[in-house]
Amino acid sequence: MDSKVDKALAENFNIVFKDESLLDEALTQASYVNEHPNQNLKFYERIEFLGDAVMQFVVSEYIFKRYPQLPQGRLTRLRAAMVNEESFASFARECHFNDYIRLGKGEELANARERDSLLCDIFESFVGAVYMDQGIKKVITFAEQVIYPKLDEGRFDDYFDHKTELQEMVQKNGPVSIDYQLLDENGPENDRVFKVAVLVNKVELGVGEAHSKKHAEQRAAKVALDQLKRKM
Amino acid sequence: MDSKVDKALAENFNIVFKDESLLDEALTQASYVNEHPNQNLKFYERIEFLGDAVMQFVVSEYIFKRYPQLPQGRLTRLRAAMVNEESFASFARECHFNDYIRLGKGEELANARERDSLLCDIFESFVGAVYMDQGIKKVITFAEQVIYPKLDEGRFDDYFDHKTELQEMVQKNGPVSIDYQLLDENGPENDRVFKVAVLVNKVELGVGEAHSKKHAEQRAAKVALDQLKRKM
Numbered sequence: 406m407d408s409k410v411d412k413a414l415a416e417n418f419n420i421v422f423k424d425e426s427l428l429d430e431a432l433t434q435a436s437y438v439n440e441h442p443n444q445n446l447k448f449y450e451r452i453e454f455l456g457d458a459v460m461q462f463v464v465s466e467y468i469f470k471r472y473p474q475l476p477q478g479r480l481t482r483l484r485a486a487m488v489n490e491e492s493f494a495s496f497a498r499e500c501h502f503n504d505y506i507r508l509g510k511g512e513e514l515a516n517a518r519e520r521d522s523l524l525c526d527i528f529e530s531f532v533g534a535v536y537m538d539q540g541i542k543k544v545i546t547f548a549e550q551v552i553y554p555k556l557d558e559g560r561f562d563d564y565f566d567h568k569t570e571l572q573e574m575v576q577k578n579g580p581v582s583i584d585y586q587l588l589d590e591n592g593p594e595n596d597r598v599f600k601v602a603v604l605v606n607k608v609e610l611g612v613g614e615a616h617s618k619k620h621a622e623q624r625a626a627k628v629a630l631d632q633l634k635r636k637m
Numbered sequence: 638m639d640s641k642v643d644k645a646l647a648e649n650f651n652i653v654f655k656d657e658s659l660l661d662e663a664l665t666q667a668s669y670v671n672e673h674p675n676q677n678l679k680f681y682e683r684i685e686f687l688g689d690a691v692m693q694f695v696v697s698e699y700i701f702k703r704y705p706q707l708p709q710g711r712l713t714r715l716r717a718a719m720v721n722e723e724s725f726a727s728f729a730r731e732c733h734f735n736d737y738i739r740l741g742k743g744e745e746l747a748n749a750r751e752r753d754s755l756l757c758d759i760f761e762s763f764v765g766a767v768y769m770d771q772g773i774k775k776v777i778t779f780a781e782q783v784i785y786p787k788l789d790e791g792r793f794d795d796y797f798d799h800k801t802e803l804q805e806m807v808q809k810n811g812p813v814s815i816d817y818q819l820l821d822e823n824g825p826e827n828d829r830v831f832k833v834a835v836l837v838n839k840v841e842l843g844v845g846e847a848h849s850k851k852h853a854e855q856r857a858a859k860v861a862l863d864q865l866k867r868k869m
Binding site: 450451453454455457458459461462465466469475476477480481541 | 682683685686687689690691693694697698701707708709712713773
């Protein structure tokens with residue numbers, strides 16, 4: 406692989422491959438292999454198969470341990486929010502993997518380098534290669550750097566369903582009224598901001614703002630949940 | 638958990654739980670928890686979430702390494718044949734997990750103990766508990782005993798698609814004729830046996846017998862493949 410790639414991986418992720426051929430395999434698309442028939446190259450698909458399973462496992466264990474109260478259905482939804490084509494493609498871009506892929510000329514012209522499906526594949530194949538070369542601990546370190554901080558940044562908040570969680574929490578011991586009230590909406594038509602309050606038994610426990618009412622309600626519910634949890 | 642269960646797990650799988658509460662959790666259905674509200678019990682669903690991911694990972698790595706020539710699509714199909722409700726339910730039965738589950742009375746009467754979906758869940762939750770208690774190596778040892786031998790016994794052969802593999806192998810360097818010929822069919826209407834030969838460039842390379850033509854063709858292709866591989 407390009408020594409610039411090696412340098413970037415070492416600097417950004419402290420990853421130095423012992424077996425460079427695994428990295429080559431992970432970053433090479435079939436179209437490139439077909440254009441270089443005499444170089445005995447491998448393309449990423451097999452190692453992506455492995456990386457996909459490794460990533461599912463690592464993320465599953467992380468959220469299982471981090472959220473010891475979250476029931477199975479919610480764990481499954483959260484994992485689905487973290488482990489999918491769109492989010493893996495965005496991680497791949499943030500890691501600059503789009504610059505590292507080896508593509509055939511046709512695929513290059515078709516701008517495959519920016520295609521979500523390919524970027525997701527490459528993110529998984531990279532993880533597969535790291536696992537093969539350096540084991541599960543290095544994959545976990547990589548996920549701690551690239552994926553888990555996004556949980557705290559709220560990247561997957563929409564999937565958390567704070568409204569359901571709030572409802573379950575306050576109605577545990579019997580019926581309690583929960584109302585969401587639109588307090589305000591502002592801004593131009595194409596960039597509208599909604600401000601919503603959540604009232605539990607007519608007491609305002611949280612306010613949230615977002616570009617849709619649904620998201621504003623989720624954010625209000627999150628604020629209310631955080632407040633209730635602090636009191637417990 | 639029942640000491641008979643502990644004894645059976647130790648004898649059959651050399652598994653002795655350090656933290657018995659993990660085993661209890663893995664083998665307890667929600668209906669049982671609901672009937673014993675004061676015992677502060679947990680049911681298996683969360684640990685099943687983890688066990689599912691652990692099992693996918695362990696099986697993926699195993700077939701990835703065992704079949705270094707199998708392309709991604711075939712690895713995916715093989716994994717799907719190994720990791721699914723029907724096969725996990727059968728593994729659970731072979732391990733006698735159906736006898737170990739703690740069920741509520743209604744579920745017991747509804748014969749939930751023999752339901753594939755529950756048995757599959759329990760197989761996964763058991764794996765999750767072994768992983769939590771003793772780590773990935775013990776899970777691999779368990780899979781080596783319970784799952785992988787079934788590969789050699791041909792349990793997943795239908796999913797291997799030997800016909801496609803044979804075609805890919807012999808047509809690698811250009812077109813070659815492959816014909817399947819019904820040699821014989823025998824037995825009563827409801828227990829018919831078909832005997833099929835595969836001819837590659839008009840030379841018979843394998844014969845297979847099964848209760849359907851399709852399976853007999855697959856078996857013939859497998860015999861031909863084994864023969865060709867021995868010559869390579």
